[in-house]
Each structure stands twice: as C-alpha cells, then as structure tokens.
C-alpha cells in the first residue's frame with residue numbers, strides 16, 4: 229500500500245489524535261491556530277484545546293487579500309498567486325506556533341485548514357438562474373501538507389455545496405457533537421465578520437438542530453472604522469458606537485434588505501453587507517450627514533437587530549434560550565448590550581462556560597470536522613429545508 233495511505237489509516241484508527249485547526253475569517257484579522265487533542269469521534273467526541281493563538285496578518289497581507297476579497301471582478305493572476313502564497317503563509321504560521329509550543333510536527337496527526345474565504349456566492353446572492361451555490365477559499369492544502377510535513381485536510385465547504393448546501397455555516401456539525409446538553413435549549417451565537425448561530429435543542433433531537441447566518445456581525449463596523457481612521461481595524465470596545473445615537477430611519481432602511489425576509493437557514497457575506505450597501509441606504513434616507521459615532525451606533529444596532537430578527541423568526545418572542553457567544557464581537561460591549569436588549573427572553577454566557585475559549589471556537593470546529601473525516605461517520609442532522617448534508621467534508625493532502 230502507498231505509504232501515505234498507511235499513515236492516513238493509522239491516523240484514522242487511533243483512539244486519540246492531535247489536530248491543528250486553522251481558521252481565517254472574513255475579518256482578515258489573522259489566522260486562528262488551535263492545537264486540539266481528540267478522544268473518540270461522533271457523539272463520543274472529547275476535545276481539549278492544548279494551545280491556541282491568533283497569528284495576526286501583517287497589514288501587507290491584508291492588502292493583498294483585499295485586492296480580491298468580496299470583489300466580483302479581480303485580477304486573475306493575483307487570485308492564482310494568492311492561492312499558493314496563502315497556503316505557504318499559513319504553513320509558516322503553523323510551524324512557528326508549533327515551535328513556540330514546543331510541539332514536534334511528528335506529534336501532530338493532521339492539520340484542518342479552512343483557508344481564506346475570498347468570495348461567497350449562494351444562489352440567492354448571485355441570482356444567476358440555473359447556476360449552483362458557490363464559495364471560494366484560498367490557501368491550498370497541498371502547500372500546507374508539503375511545507376509542514378503534516379497530513380492536511382482542507383477546503384471543507386465544497387462538499388457541502390456539492391451535496392446541496394450553501395457551503396456554510398459548517399459550525400453546525402461541531403456544535404452538535406460537542407455542545408449539546410439535555411434539558412437546555414442552546415443557541416451557539418458566533419459574532420465574526422458575519423453573525424451566525426446553531427440551535428441545539430434540549431431534547432437532543434438531531435432533526436431539530438440547524439445553523440444559519442443571520443446578517444452582519446462586525447464586518448460593517450470594521451469597514452467604516454477603517455474608513456474613518458485607516459490606522460484602526462475595529463471599533464475598540466465599541467467605544468465609538470457608544471458615543472453615538474442610532475438613526476432609526478437608516479436602521480429601518482438597512483433592515484429592508486430581502487435577506488432578512490428569507491427562510492432559515494441562509495448564508496451571506498461582505499459581498500452583500502458592504503459599505504456600498506450602507507451608502508446606498510444613506511442616500512435613500514437622506515442620512516449621508518451622520519457623524520462617525522452616529523453611523524457606528526446605527527450599524528451596531530443593525531447587527532443586533534439582524535440577530536434578534538432571526539432568533540424571533542425561528543423561535544418566536546418568548547422561548548427561553550441559553551445563548552453561548554463566541555467570536556471577536558464578544559470584545560465589543562456596545563454590540564453585546566444591543567443584542568441582549570433585543571433578546572430579553574435569552575440568558576447569555578460565552579463558550580468559556582462550555583470549556584472552549586470564544587476566540588478559539590471556529591478553529592476548533594474545523595479540527596472537529598477533520599476528526600470526523602478521519603474517524604467518524606456522516607452525521608444526520610436537521611430535517612426538511614434545514615437538513616444538513618450528511619457527508620464527510622474536506623480534501624486530503626498528503627505531505628509526500
């Protein structure tokens with residue numbers, strides 16, 4: 229048998245394994261690297277995060293990604309180069325994390341790499357009749373495998389699309405396996421560039437589980453803060469928004485986007501929720517004069533309102549939900565306060581209460597997906613339009 233396959237089978241058959249989960253999200257803040265120790269798979273999965281770091285992207289890296297990020301038209305050569313360049317950059321970042329944690333590459337069974345989303349195009353967003361859902365992540369897994377010498381599983385979203393999904397949210401698989409709790413209706417709310425949640429019923433009925441994007445999280449806040457002050461990349465602690473007052477006319481106009489009326493589950497991205505979208509809404513409502521603080525206050529309310537709308541759409545206004553928050557938006561108290569005010573029926577905590585640091589959660593989720601691809605079986609989750617594709621996700625890259 230090919231030596232790579234022998235190694236793959238050995239990794240798959242181990243009772244426990246170590247997987248490095250990688251996530252670089254729509255905020256372009258950096259690469260999240262989580263070294264996870266797994267025992268078991270499927271509903272018996274036990275995961276411990278041994279080490280976690282966010283390796284920040286240098287400004288120059290962000291600029292290279294922004295040349296193609298969420299843009300319908302790009303320079304094809306640059307896109308091509310980025311695919312290889314990001315693969316190598318991510319490999320260097322993994323190797324430097326492992327060095328600083330004093331972990332040898334031979335002690336790691338696999339890397340689970342999400343890659344960098346550069347364009348997300350679900351059907352409802354691209355609107356081309358007869359064309360499928362589509363999504364594109366860069367940072368090819370072969371480069372990671374060859375540069376690090378570690379078996380790499382990557383490009384998880386394509387199989388989801390191939391099997392009828394929109395390529396996201398993939399959080400549902402890992403959330404279901406590690407965060408379900410009998411007797412507690414849980415909502416795992418992630419506040420990244422885009423906000424999403426997974427519902428985990430206290431009955432543990434897998435058919436009721438689903439995951440959906442709900443609208444912008446931080447993406448618009450970041451974009452306008454950058455525009456007001458290019459030296460900043462986000463509204464530190466939500467301080468600017470806290471100084472302003474939300475403009476109700478603009479808020480209502482922003483919420484008029486048909487995305488908010490669509491059935492759950494659904495996905496979106498900065499392709500739709502962009503500064504251009506906000507400016508057009510400002511023009512229609514004559515609110516182009518808003519101060520930076522008032523605009524940030526309005527956009528912060530917009531993110532909170534999108535989340536509350538989806539929760540109410542799914543569960544009605546009174547259901548008691550235990551919400552566990554993760555993602556960078558957790559560091560924005562103005563955003564959190566707005567969400568809590570709009571969901572008075574919910575109890576809030578962070579995923580720390582569930583044993584996973586909120587900043588590490590998405591990287592851990594991809595490690596869980598790789599663990600399932602290696603050792604698990606396709607999971608049957610959801611029902612009807614909320615059915616989650618029951619497939620093994622990701623592509624396997626051998627180091628040699």
Ligand SMILES: Nc1ncnc2c1ncn2[C@@H]1O[C@H](COP(=O)(O)OP(=O)(O)OP(=O)(O)O)[C@@H](O)[C@H]1O
Nearest residue numbers: 253254255420421422446462464465555556557559
């Ligand atoms: N101290 C802080 N104050 C305010 N906001 C913060 C702070 N730290 C992080 N954030 C927000 O969190 C964002 C990063 O969040 P995160 O890493 O969860 O996003 P992501 O994974 O890139 O997004 P997605 O989940 O949509 O792919 C930053 O861009 C910023 O908006």
Ligand SMILES: CC(=O)N[C@H]1[C@@H]2OC[C@@H](O2)[C@@H](O)[C@@H]1O[C@H](C)C(=O)O
Nearest residue numbers: 345348396397398399420422441590
């Ligand atoms: C296409 C894409 O990269 N989507 C991301 C993004 O960031 C948050 C939200 O939009 C979510 O749909 C998804 O990531 C998480 C990890 C997911 O798939 O569950």
